[in-house]
Amino acid sequence: MLRPWQQYFVNRSLEELKEGKKVIAINSPTGSGKTLTALKIIESAIELGIAKKSLFAVRTVTQLLPPLRDVERFGLRLKAVPLIGKEKACPAGYAGVNLCPQCSWRDRVGEPPASWTEVFSWIESTIRSFKCPYVTLKELSKDADLVVLSYQYLSPDILPKLGTDLKEALIVVDEAHNLLKFVRERKFKLDRAIGLLSSYPKLFKSLNSTEGVKEVVEVMKTFSTTILSLINVLRRLKGFSVVERPLRVTNFFEVSTSEIKIIVEALERALPKLVLEAHPAADLAVQIRDVLEAFTLLESGHGAAYLEGDSLVIRELKPWISKYVNESKGLILLSGTLHSKQFLETVLSAEVVYLDLFDNEYLRNSYFNLFNPNNVMYLFITDYSSKYKLRNDPVMMERRKRIELACYRMVARSGGTCLMVYPSYSALSLAKPHLSELSERGEVNVIVSERGLGHKVLEAAKRGASLVAAVAGDQLTEGVELVDEGGSSIIRAVAVLGAPFPSPSPYLEDFSKAVSKGDWKKTLEKLYEEEMLVKVKQAVGRLVRSPSDSGVVILADTRFLNYKEVLAKWYPKRFLSSSELLEMVS
Structure with missing residues (x-):
């Protein structure tokens, strides 16, 4: 086996x-x-x-x-038993509040299916039989x-x-x-958070006349000044204009995260009753709980806050x-x-x-007996770089266009799909005018990926010869398989146009400080390098999905030359300029 x-x-x-x-x-x-x-x-x-x-x-x-x-x-x-969240497995479809202890379906345990590979159709049939799939899965998972x-x-x-x-x-x-x-990460617009928290007095006044939540109302009143302090901090943050990079926020020391946690826990106790009774303030209570809960990640220095444009982001540091x-x-x-x-x-x-x-x-030779390394050729481009300072350089832009044209011609001649991977959405944006010119030629379907629309690109790429422009780390370059019905890849070439190093950010600095026991700057440098290599390997991995697959990998950035043994140690490789690549394809 x-x-x-x-x-x-x-x-x-x-x-x-x-x-x-x-x-x-x-x-x-x-x-x-x-x-x-x-x-x-x-x-x-x-x-x-x-x-x-x-x-x-x-x-x-x-x-x-x-x-x-x-x-x-x-x-x-x-x-074996799968465990699926309330979004899909709860008959009420409500995941924001734990209603299970009060729900009338809490004891309605169903029977498992003949095969768990049919779990999603089983969920539907279990609900039709007036049993709860979510409770059933939790019960079955215990044994x-x-x-x-x-x-x-x-x-x-x-x-x-x-x-x-x-x-x-x-x-x-x-x-x-x-x-x-x-x-864990929480992100919200500053205006929305300020608006919700400003409704805090309105919330506990609304709950004041509700039976069974008196203790919760008292807690909310006790810590009203904590909410006011939080609103003041958020209002001051609005005065900052962040353009180039996220900004580390350090003034939450004015707010007691332990007191915020007490408010959150009190709201958690009240929410099931409010939701089940369709209380008019239920939605407001959920939204205020969600905003406040984000700040509990700052407790004991386990998380940090950053201003990204008009949004506040709170992330754990480990x-x-x-x-x-x-x-x-x-x-x-x-x-x-x-x-x-x-x-x-x-x-x-x-x-x-x-x-x-x-x-x-x-083991390596055993694997290569199945997946022949000679089926994949690595081409290292020696005269192009996507370094930030060079992206608008006319010479570099011309070289990038040669690589894009070479990819276009490969697809036009041999069919299949070429996946072109850019280091960021801003780098892809710079390439869009030339990609539009290539699209007008009409020989190849040129598809430019957009954030969150990977599934549409996937469908379009399966219709015929395609040049797909994506971003390193997005849906198309990680986890998604462009394969035919037999499981073979429809991708014939992967071209990575620029080393996708992470953008400098205060979060990555703070993360490195949190996990490092020595020189955090060396850890940060290693983090940038390793994340870049993971993204490249993930993108290249779209090329070969079965033993019969073959194709070309184009690594276009002079910085890749420093990692040739990491990226292509066991594979045939060539080193050529962008002009030589275009000439070879032509």
């Missing part, structure tokens, strides 16, 4: 877990079967008594299906060996409410290259996944584009057992 590298990962992981190691990182490329590998580790760990349960975390709800499908397909000895859930369930806001004994649980995190996104290192039996991190061992150890503050398929010659 298992290929050589999968068996190696299973055996090594079990050995390390037996010895008490807490973090195992498995870096294994496309098509290597990471999901099955993780499931076999879970199955064996439970049978050997290393763990009693496992939580398998995936990025999105739709990605719950592959692990569930593999459990059934390979006949694994695991009792399950394997609970498959989305990232949000691992958040410290939610996981404790599931009642899972983490001390006996193994936590598997798929697509763990998203590590830096595992932080990934919440790090808190589970010592609270669980262990973490297993899966990805084909993991950060380095050193960086993971810095961010997680823990020793990491790092297993990389390419570090073992026998």
Whole structure:
């Protein structure tokens, strides 16, 4: 059942877990079967008594299906259950307030389906039978060996409410290259927050005549001055104009986050009653709770606030996944584009057992017998850079246009799709005029991605030969597969037009200070580098999705030359100028 590298990962992981190691990182490329590998580790760990349960975390709800499908397909000895949020599984469809204790459906537990791969149709049929899918899933998950859930369930806001004994649980995190996104974040417009908080007196006056919430009203009145202080701070922030970069906000020391937390907890106690009784102030109470809750992330210095345009953003300074290192039996991190061992150890503050398929010659050769490295050619462009200071340079702009034209001609001649990846939306914006000119030629479908519209681009790209312009780190370059019905990639070339280093920001500085035990500036420098490499590897990973896939990778930025052994060590490569690239294609 298992290929050589999968068996190696299973055996090594079990050995390390037996010895008490807490973090195992498995870096294994496309098509290597990471999901099955993780499931076999879970199955064996439970049978050997290393763990009693496992939580398998995936990025999105739709990605719950592959692990569930593999459990059934390979006949694994695991009792698996998916856990799906109230947005999809609650008959009332209400996720903003915990209504379960008061809900009349709270004891209506249904029967599981014959196959969990039909979970979404099962949800609909369970509701039609007047049973609650959400309650059913929670009940079934209590006795399950394997609970498959989305990232949000691992958040410290939610996981404790599931009642899972983490001390006996193994936590598997798929697509763990998203590590830096595992932080709680709240964002809201300043005007909206000020408006809502200014309605605070109106709220407790409205609740004053409501039975059963008198204690909550008293708490709200007691801390009215705290709300006034918060409003004053937000009003002062409106006087700042942030253009170039986000601004760190440091004056929330004037506001007591512990008092805000008391108000939030009081509102939480009142909200179920207000919502169920359709109280006219229920929506206002929910919105005020949401704004105030954001400021609780600042408690004890665990988070920081930033002004981004006319919005305030509050983020945690450490990934919440790090808190589970010592609270669980262990973490297993899966990805084909993991950060380095050193960086993971810095961010997680823990020793990491790092297993990389390419570090073992026998495993590497076994993989290449299936995925021939000669099917992919790397072309490094030696005369172009997307450095911020050079983006408007006429010479660089002309070279970028040559690369774009070369990509266009490749698609026009060979068909398929070329994915052109820009370092940012601002860089893509500079390219749009030339992309419009190429589109007018009519030979190739030129598609420019927009924020949040990746699904539309995906549909358009499947209609024929296409030149798709996307941004590193967006929906099209991470997690989305452009494949045909047989599972083969329809992408024939990936061109990365510029090294996608993160934009400098005070948050990344604060993050580096929070996780670093030494020189935080070195940690910050490493963070920029590693995040850039992850984005490039993710984009390039769209090219090969099956053993029969082949194509070209164009890395257009002189800075990529410093990373050629990291990005293309085992693949054939050429170094040429933008003019030579265009001439070669022509």
